[in-house]
Amino acid sequence: MAAESTGQGEFAPIAWFDAACETSSGPDALEALAYDGVICLRQAFGQPWLDVIEAGIDEALGGASTDVEVVQRDGEAGSFSFSSGAWQTVEPFRRFIFDSHLPDIAWNLLGGAHVALFYDFLLLKEPHSDSASTPWHQDHSYYPLDGFKVINSWVALDDIPMDSTLRFLRGSHRSRSLFRAVDFDNPEGEYRHARYELPRPPSAEAGAEILATALSAGDMLVWTSYTVHSAPGNRLDRRRAAFSVNWVGDDVTFNGKPSLDTYRDSTQQVGAPIICEKFPIVRSAPEIR
Numbered sequence: 001m002a003a004e005s006t007g008q009g010e011f012a013p014i015a016w017f018d019a020a021c022e023t024s025s026g027p028d029a030l031e032a033l034a035y036d037g038v039i040c041l042r043q044a045f046g047q048p049w050l051d052v053i054e055a056g057i058d059e060a061l062g063g064a065s066t067d068v069e070v071v072q073r074d075g076e077a078g079s080f081s082f083s084s085g086a087w088q089t090v091e092p093f094r095r096f097i098f099d100s101h102l103p104d105i106a107w108n109l110l111g112g113a114h115v116a117l118f119y120d121f122l123l124l125k126e127p128h129s130d131s132a133s134t135p136w137h138q139d140h141s142y143y144p145l146d147g148f149k150v151i152n153s154w155v156a157l158d159d160i161p162m163d164s165t166l167r168f169l170r171g172s173h174r175s176r177s178l179f180r181a182v183d184f185d186n187p188e189g190e191y192r193h194a195r196y197e198l199p200r201p202p203s204a205e206a207g208a209e210i211l212a213t214a215l216s217a218g219d220m221l222v223w224t225s226y227t228v229h230s231a232p233g234n235r236l237d238r239r240r241a242a243f244s245v246n247w248v249g250d251d252v253t254f255n256g257k258p259s260l261d262t263y264r265d266s267t268q269q270v271g272a273p274i275i276c277e278k279f280p281i282v283r284s285a286p287e288i289r
């Protein structure tokens, strides 16, 4: 596949699959996810499901979500906002997560005895929130979890051109190395739950292959929690929003490491699976006797 370029460099395209055909969760998609650490499922969701998500956005950002932040930086035209774990209070988000085909896709990709909901994440960058970039990071750095079956399913709610799409370090998940958590607002500063014994995440080092692709609303990226990625701010004259849902599979246990409350529950025991009311099982294989 040909490289795609932006004003900020050249990128190899992310392997993509037509979400409507069976291969979206078949061996090709699984192989690409295992090798690259990220895949794109084109048109995973049509307008009706995107409308359901949209119906929850004002509610989530307006206070229904307990974990919400709106950031307006000095001198910047647009703000950016995010909410985490809103499904518990925002009914349209709950409906999308439990009633759409999303858990089936997640289960097909994760395999195993069950798939559980970890948390949802809404990220909305208003027009010209130019500096709202996301530094190179690895999602797993923020989680108090052991195990490797953790994926992020990230649905574009707007068309997202190359200039503002996510970038991934191809294959950065394969060594299963854990990197230090960085503060999104101040990547060079301190992060309260950083594990300073761990190395900083790699960025676009010389020779590293960076994957990226332009997205249409309804396309979904899926990546593993070990895949290093980043994103630029939104220099567009229009909104750039995404709703992502994070899933855990049957090898995941709580390790007790410090983290935000979003990623833990008071009922959890070190070494035990994280399943509880906050992290419920959404698909499971029938028991074989």
Ligand SMILES: O=C(O)CCC(=O)C(=O)O
Pocket (backbone or CB within 6 Å): 121, 123, 133, 134, 139, 166, 229, 230, 231, 232, 242, 244
């Ligand atoms: O969309 C973005 O800017 C960043 C999203 C991201 O890195 C994440 O959800 O882990």
